Amino acid sequence: MAINKASVAVVFMVSGVLMVFFGTVLTFVGPIIIDDQVVKNTVIDPKNEVSYRMWKDVPVPFYMSVYFFNVLNPQEILKGEKPMVEQRxxxxxxxxxxxxxxxxxxxxxVSYLEFRRFFFEPDMSSGNESEVVTIPNMLVLGAAIMMENLPFAVRLMISATFKTFKEGPFLTKTVGELMWGYDSGLVDFLNKYLPGMLPSTGKFGLFADFNNSxxxxxxxxxGQDDIRKVHMVDSWNGLTKLSNWNSPQCNMINGTAGQMWPPFMSRESTLPFYxxxxxxxxxxxxQRDGVMEGIPLYRYVAPKTMFANGSDYAPNEGFCPCRQSGLLNVSSCRHNSPVFISHPHFFNADPVLLDFVHGLKPTEDEHGLFIDIHPLTGVPLNVSIRLQLNLYMKRVSAITETGKIxxxxxxxxxxxxxxxxxxPILSTFYTNLVVLPAVMEYMQYGFIVxxxxxxxxxxxxxxxVKRLCSKVTLSSTGEDNLAVSDEERVNKGEIKGEIKGEIYRK
Structure with missing residues (x-):
């Protein structure tokens, strides 16, 4: 019985040592296996059917929510008063x-063209596309700024042209017309006699060039050669750098195309994109760590220097001529139209911009942009990119449509x-990249413990068992000694009479 227990103890000892060894090996091999799987599923390769289809067709639903600043006092603005707007x-x-x-x-x-199409979602909207709003007329007020340095007589002719085509300083149109285009005699005239002056050859709208483009x-x-470069832009329209701006740094095409980033990110990593x-x-x-449906993430936000002017942030000098911090002058790539990009409601911008317009209330929760990234894979889990389109306007002499703005x-x-x-995409993501690595981690420590x-x-x-064997040995030795001792004593005559006979009978 003792021998059986000893054998079991040896078997258990060997099994325990093997488990500790396997768990220890797993602590080193496990992360390598996980990283290898991440690399295989991150590389852009048609052989990786699931990940390739996700990159190609982007199955995650994306939405564009548009807010108009409806002008409440257009006539007063023409008299020099401060604009009043309400968000619609x-x-x-x-x-x-x-x-x-x-x-x-x-x-x-790999090269590709990415097409985008937009479909109105009335159930998610506060109104429909037939809703009417009033905004500044870019054709008039933008053109006035563009022409302000031309001879006085030319400006008079421009003003007369506006009157001929009944174009005023403000537009009151439906949301659908302002978004996707409306018929304009002036647009038709410019496209016919000054081709290339406008970005669109058809109807004029703020997003006319976005849909079906x-x-x-x-x-x-x-990422086949180097996973650290996956999704990084090599060129755009054949260009490796831009020519819109005034410094080599500002003209650089950096980062990815803005949908995915290389894996194995740290808190020191940034999210560059073109x-x-x-x-x-x-x-x-x-900005901070976070969790989405059990999946760990890093939240990335725009730094305050993103749209800062050259005075507040020297590297941005190449994006000038600048105005107040918080405005990006994009006129150089918008046919010289005086258009500026900012965060909504001038969030993170020079506070003086809020003093020029009534009706703006910037907050980080509503107007700050962010991207939540799964750091192990570089896949965005939650994205909210928010930008505002602004028009620089003022009075231009001889163009009477600008009044006293x-x-x-x-x-x-x-x-x-x-x-x-x-x-299902989230479930698969959670299972493969959260549950399985966690199970492997628990297994390795579980084996060791x-x-x-x-x-x-x-x-x-x-x-x-060893103690029990020792006792049995000692006990057996004691009985043998007792038997020999008695027999010797009988032979020596030390035990007599009935006891002696009894011993011999035994």
Missing amino acids: GPFVYRKQIQKENITFHSNGT NTGLFTIHT SPDACRSLELVY SEVVMPMIWFEESGYIDG LGVVIILIAALVHHR
């Missing part, structure tokens, strides 16, 4: 994204492009 919206559009003309190259890059020919790295709509590269910075950067609209992973416990139990059993 949101008017929500589902954004469909699909990559086409995908071409892989031998140098580890692409964002340009992107060439990005697939935005064709902003005509420049942008970069977000880490005071110099002001006038907010026109702001929009939010948002999307988040949900449904269980192995140590088994070793201790085996050692205890072995110790008890």
Whole structure:
């Protein structure tokens, strides 16, 4: 029986040592296995069917929510009074994204055109596209700024042209017309006699060029050669740098195309991306850790220096001529139209901008942009990009449509492009990238703990068996000695009589 227990103890001891060894090996091998799987599923490769389809078709629903700044006092503005606006919206559009003309190259890059289409979502909107709003007329007030340095006589002719086509300083149109275009005799005239002056050859609208269009020919790295470069832009429309701005740094095309980033991010990592709509590269910075449906994330936000002017942030000098901090002058890539981009309601901008317009109330929760990233994979879990379109306007002599307008950067609209992973995609993401790594981590420590416990139990059993064997040996030796002693004593005559006979009978 003791021998059986000893054998069991040895088996348990060996099993425990193997478990501790396996758990220890797993602590080193486990992260390598996980990282290897991340790399395999992050590389842009048609062989990785699931991850490739997610990159190609972007199954996550994206929405664009548009808010108009409805002008309440257009006549008073023409008299030099401060503009008063009220926010109208949101008017929500589902954004469909699909990559086409995908071409892989031998140098580890892939080129594609990404088309975008918008579909109005009335159930998610505060009103419908037939709702009427009043905003500044970019054709008139923008053109006035563009022409202010022309001879006086030319400006008079421009003003007469506006009157001929009945174009005033403010537009009162439906949301649908302002978004996707409206018929304009002036637009038709300019396109006919001054082709290329306007960005659109058809109807004129704020987003007329966005719908059923692409964002340009992107060439990005697939990550086959170096996973740290996956999704990073190699060129855009054949360009490796821009020519819109006044410094090499500002003309750089940095980062990704703005949908995914390389894996294995840290809190020191940033999110650089190139935005064709902003005509420049942008970069977000880490703000805090977070959790979404059990998935760990890093939140990245726009630094206050993103739209700072050259005086407040020297590296941005190349984006000038600048106005107050918080405004990006994009006239150089918008046909010289005096258009500025900012955060909504001039959030993170020079407070003086709020003094020029009534009706603005910036808050970080409503107007700050952010991207929530899963740091292990570089996949965005929740995105909210918010930007505002502003028109610089003022009185221009000889163009009577400008009246006595005071110099002001006038907010026109702001929009939010948002999307988040949900449904089956989120479940798969959670299972593969949260549950399985956690299970592997618990397993490695579980094997070590269980192995140590088994070793201790085996050692205890072995110790008890050894003690039991010692007692049995001692007991057997004692009885033999007693028998020999009695017999010797009889032979020596030390035990007599009945006792002696009894002993011999035995």
